[in-house]
Amino acid sequence: MERPMIFICHSLGGIVLKKALIIANEKADRYSSISRDTFGVMFMGTPHRGSDVAFWGRLFGTMADVFTPGSIRTQLLQDLQPKSSCLGDICLQFVERSQSLRIFTMYERLKIKGLPGLVVDKDSAILLLPNETPVPIEADHRSMCRFSSEKSEKFQLVLDCLRELIEDALEQQQPYTTSTRSAFVDSLKVLDPDVLLRQVSRPSPGTCAWVTTNGLFTNWRDIATNKVLWVSGIPGVGKTTLMRYLIETQRRWLQKRTASKEDGFVVAFFFCNSNDPLRKTHFDLLRSVLHQILSQRNELFRYLDDSDLEQYLSRASEDQDNADEASVEILRNSISTILQRSKNVNFWVFIDAVYELTTHSRDELFNHITEIVERDIIHKVKLVLSDRVIPYSRRFKNNCIELEMHSSSETGEDVHRFINTKVEDPCTDGVIPWQHQTEIEETFIELAEGNFLQASLAWKNFYSGVPYWSPRVIKTRLENLRKISKEATAYYCSLLERIPEDSKDVAKQGFTWVLGSRKPLSVSELQHAVAIGAGQRSWADLVESLGFNFEVQFDQAFGYLLRVEPDRSVRFTHSTIKELLTSAPRNLSPSDSNTLARFAIRESDIDAELAKACIIFLSFRDFGRLRNIAQQVLTEEIKEALARALKGSKKLGNIDLSRYDDGNDSQGNSEGEGRSS
Template sequence: MVLAGTQPGIIRTDLLSHLNYDSDILRKITDEARARLENMTVVSFYETEPTPPLSGLIVDRTSAIMNIDHEDVIPLWENHRDMCRFSGETESCKQVCRALRRITYQPQNVKRKPVRTSTHSSEMKLSDIEKLCMAHFNMVNLTDYKRRLPKPIEGTCQWIRAHPLFVSWFEEAKSTLLWLTGYPGCGKTMLSYSMERQLEETSQNILIYFCDNKISMQKDAKAILIGLIAQLVHRHRAMVRYIGRVFEVQGMSMLSSFSALWSVFERIIKDLKSSTLYVIIDALDECEGSSCYDLLNSIHELISASSSSAGSGRHVKFLLTSRPTLGQEKVAIPLHGHQLAIDEGQPGHGEDLRVFIQVKVNEITSRRGCSEETKDFLLQALLSRAEQTFLWVHMVLASLERSSLASINDFQDIIAKLPRDLEATYLNFLSALPSHHQDSAWQLLRLLLASSRTLLLDEVNIAFTIQPFHESSGDVLRDCQPAIHQTVLGVLGPLIFFWSKTVTNPLVIYMTLIRECLL
């Protein structure tokens, strides 16, 4: 076979000009392809890793996608060479398989809107506005942020799918909320990431946002809405018109207006053709206070309005994660029946922690060539002291990884010295206590640390309240806190844990870790 243009005298130099950036010919070909694909299900994958020895992408996201209605756009953590040939059942391979399953089960009688292909000058002006909008709505690269997150161990984070609260949230034919709470280091973010992957098995309409108070662009409700809207428009390109309409009036100021952004978000989700949209917002407690309350109250209003207008056919299911204290503070959302504490005695969470410890210990001891005796020692040491938190385990593993010595005696020494690291961790929590809570915090800490056993909340309430001027038990009871559970949480937060023991007195406080650190 002889390729056209390889014979002397017939080189097609005109073809080279057609390959220029943003050429008219390429735009025409693309528009024609979009018109042909308007009634087909399209899934576009794009590379996120440079292909060695190059330092950049060969085909970036903009060039890889079609920008058509109903297109599902999925990043693969692969380079240009490897993104279409997998070594086995890798995560990228599983993403492609999930997409194929969605296409297989998707109804074929969905009518699609015609794609606008005209290049008339009056429409080119709107296109320019849309491009400007999208440039501003892509301020945070959540794809890169997600790639840096720790990934769940294979087989973990599955327990929640059978939990009654999750089943009810997933199956209810209405807009609703599920709020997962847990203290720092208990695995909330890994659970959020896993929930996104699990929901992708049955739906492509999943939005996820990770709050992070260490990143200025990810720590208020306006940033959350910008991130959610950007994801919606990437998947449903025609929805950019709702941004353009507001942007034409308000300009850049819309990015600093919560009400303007929420209005755009509501208009887009009302125009979606799918019946259910899933929205996952992780670490909401790291969202700035006043804007966080604006977001929560807006979610509450949306859910309430949806419940009162049954039959609309469109539902938004919110899954939030945060520390327990956020749900106690000035939030209009009624949390009864919607809040799940993942680290308060959930059997599945404890099993996930055990699996995590086992896998990580196997990895460390295998790399170091440790004996079975050393491996058994580490397993027992970590399992017996983990106290339902991944935070402590992460600290231990980091210390073990840093050590250049790996005998059983060396590991024993490292673990024996760990309280000093834990002390630093909890002292950071103590230093961050609000000044108006410090006296109450020290009073509670002295009370809990001096106790020879775990205390019931009623006992804590009385001991915290009683003063020399009280003359009778009635005086003490009259001055007790009406909601001691919320009081202790609000004052001490992650320094304490609650545990269910009995039906009649369901909550007791234990402080095993911090007791070891502060005494």
């Protein structure tokens, strides 16, 4: 390229350029320098609709209304209408020859006064090419290329895009690394992401493979408009291990599918952890993801302003681990700019355990994701989030594919494979007599209840510290597994500790109801049960106490220790939680002991607590009217039954059933009904 050329085209001028480039490509012996030296194009309101003849007819009519008067308009329409098919072919031929160009597409957002719609809408203006950057402009079709001054926002937007085209053209043969950029990347690398990935438990043989053929996953991966995959599951179901599997398999899948060195991808990930001060905030996440992006594709530096990098470095030198708002904004804008403007690069971002982020950071992350998704017009970004709850519970605003692990039969099968592998290895090696393999596996499957964490903790307590295995040792160890382990107790206490302070009383009431109910309660029944309280005298009083959004806050309010089954019934996530809440575990740490004291309840007190609530409920004055209605209905039913028995005998009219009423109850009911009315 001797001298790069950049074309700026408005409206149908873009079609003229497209035809010129097609001719230059077809007649390379004469115009080779044009096709060779054309580096980029900025289309402003140019239609790219293909061979849709009806579309071109409507477009020409609209443009004639905008740009031409009376008789000239009529003549223009007569001249253009027969060319519709030809213009459509030009658009299609250009797409085939435009892969090497750097393209900015400006599309209008405002209607011209007097017209019912946009002259060229977004769908018509965007080519949907991987090397294209769509840019919305707050102007109508006629004014999008007219500027009142150099300070106008429209002019600055167009100028920024033009500068980027020029910089890209000049940097094409120049290195992307400078001392400032190298220092910036180094400052971002506080944690090594690959080291963190290796620290995550590797999937057991045969596990997790189901996800790559799962319809929900393939729909997210293969359909461009499906940008977010949300993986949810109760604690211990294996979300983090599945995320490692997805990251590693997706890398290999992308490597096989990448067409050429010109095309590319970035796989970035972040494992949130509230116990690690470098992995629990939005700033930590931004820093890690941006480091991975720039380390894998350093040419993406071209989209960043060196002055921003210098400002960040200056602030980081003062305090590397704690960020101010300006530093967070620089990182956020840098990621957004790269994702929006990069060409021929697709981005796959995996964020595990968003529940480990601080509340403020989680809200910031979701806002940032919303911004990224809205700007990703040509579908270059794919995101995977894992959480303990479904998107609805987080008020997540974006459409996403939801994969619930705890309701997946494949997850239960994976737990069985995990147990089989753990038990089979020592049995095959002769450490444990093989005759006991089936008994051990069946006990573990029963106790795990489809939960990886429970299976893993149980295996650790069963297998560790045994110098010699015998039938008696095996029997004793299996019996001890039915008692809650020290590790499980500590884990449950950590979940209880995270329950918000204003939800802890509700949580204890909920645990008490689930422990004491003779049948599983539904979500709605539990919501009403925990709302019953002293001072309520009617159903209306109870309803007024249902002020919190129960289903949205359910998982967090109950520490993820309760789960909602597909039939909407509520159960503990594992049977050992009952033992934790009703027994008095020994050898607890002081902090765990204090935490458990807030929620523990003796089995002998459960029925008494529920009885108190039932007495309050049954004393509602609403029941006075209900008892009268029930009595009246019952009386009529008895009369009908007697009539059938006596076959219509006249003796029935002489029977006075009112004398069997309890006079005191009648009086009480009457008064109750009066109060209700």
